[in-house]
Amino acid sequence: MYGSGFRKLLCSLAGLVLSLAVPAAAQDSKMIAIETPAIAGEIPLGTGGVDGSQAGESWYREPDGNRFARNVVSATLTPVLPDPAKANGTAVIVAPGGAFMLLSMDNEGFKVARALADRGIAAFVLKYRLKPTAPSLAQFEKDVAARMSDVGSADSRLSPDEAIAGLGDQIADAKAAYALVRSRAAEWHVDPSRVGMIGFSAGAMTTMVTTLAAPEVNPAFIGPIYGSMEAVSVPADAPPMFAVIASDDPLFGHKGFGLLDAWQAAGKPVEFHMYEHGGHGFGLGRQGTTSPGWFDAFMLWLEVRGFLEPSA
Structure with missing residues (x-):
């Protein structure tokens, strides 16, 4: 059903990202089942369900309190809006990661969205559809533990160009998110020409494949955060890109920078930050490393490009 690129993507992303989400799953339960929360302001995107689900x-949390969603069969978008007095007209769709098997809703979703809103940016957390996993959380934990043993053994040179064929649901969800934000731009104090997207890990892949496969969404900018660095076929109207990775990322580190080379070769604006330490899945940054610096660097980049000035 899916191409080889997508199968490689699931294998390597799942092994790494899930092991980071539950680092001791093989020894002790780190997944604590919780009720699926009623998220204030959450808006269904109406893009359909998931074949084979x-x-x-269902949701769970880790001991540190971070929450995760899995078996998402209906995509939603949740606005996290700034104080209207601070709103500058820029909007960012935020795509959490999780190997397309779960979504890190707090660490790579709502926490990031609140940080953006504090800077006057209208943020929108995209809960995109996921691949089916075991209904039982206990079985899911066992599946995670099995995946952990494969970390580092899979080919992690993942091509977004190849992955497009297996990510139709996610692309459709992202397209619907762009359309919804623009359709309610006046209500949310958003400039329709200043809607961008950032994503983390699998969310970075979602950001990238949407940009490649659906150029009609016309993002003002994109930000793949610790995503694939594999070369891509750059669209003629590709947006400015802000990319982040840690040099010790066990999935994407030490794999070259074909994505950056491709963007540069196409004459498109790109800014890149690589941090010495941070690993994978560091969200807004891992304490004790320089990786928390990426968010302020992103804000400065947006400021220099004029996106933090109030929109006319």
Whole structure:
């Protein structure tokens, strides 16, 4: 059903990202089942369901309190809006990561969205559809533990160009998110020409494949955060890109920078930040490393490009 690129993507992303999400799953339970929360302001995107799904959406948390969603079968978008007095007209769709098997809703979703809103940016957390996993959380944990043993053994040179064929649901969800934000731009104090997207890991892949496969969404900018660095076929109207990775990222570190080379070769604006330490899945930054600096660097980049000035 899916191409080889997408199978490689699931294998390597799942092994690494899930092991980071639950680092001791093989020894102790780190997943604590919680009720699926009622998220204030959450808006269904109406993009359909998930083929082969046998379970409804469920959530769990880790001991540190971060929450995760899995078996998402209906995509939603949740606005996290700035104080209207601070709103500058720029909007960012935020795509959490999780190997297309879960979504890191707090660490790579709502925490990031609130940080953006504090800077006057209208943020929108995209809960995109996921691949089906075991209905039982206990079985899911066992599957995670099995995946952990494969970390580092899979080919992690993942091509977004190849992955497009297996990510139709996610692309459709992202397209619907762009359309919704623009359709309610006046209500949310957003300039329709200043809507960008950032994503983390699998969310970075979602950001990238949407940009490649659906150029009609016309993002003002994109930000793949610790995503694939594999070369891509750059669209003629590709947006400015802000990319982030840690040099010790066990999935994407030490794999070259074909993505950056491709963007430069196409004459498109690109800014890149590589941090010495941070690993994978560091969200707004891992304490004790320089990786928390990426968010302020992103804000400065947006400021220099005029996106933090109030829109006319």
